[in-house]
Amino acid sequence: LPDKTSHKLYGNWTGVIPTLIDPLLTYLARTFGQPLEKSHPIISACITSSCAQKRTTIVCLFFDRKCI
Numbered sequence: 001l002p003d004k005t006s007h008k009l010y011g012n013w014t015g016v017i018p019t020l021i022d023p024l025l026t027y028l029a030r031t032f033g034q035p036l037e038k039s040h041p042i043i044s045a046c047i048t049s050s051c052a053q054k055r056t057t058i059v060c061l062f063f064d065r066k067c068i
Contacts, residue, residue: 002010
């Protein structure tokens with residue numbers, strides 16, 4: 001049986017998912033049949049070199065190419 005944490009998580013997702021539908025449909029319409037832009041290996045919002053450093057590994061799925 002689902003516990004309180006599971007119900008809270010489900011509630012969070014039922015709030016978030018509807019907000020993703022229109023942006024996803026817009027993205028799909030704009031990019032359908034187009035190759036994805038090659039992403040830079042380092043993504044940073046830091047404008048200066050004095051930002052605290054943090055490293056996170058992200059696995060991305062690109063459906064238009066194979067990349068490991």
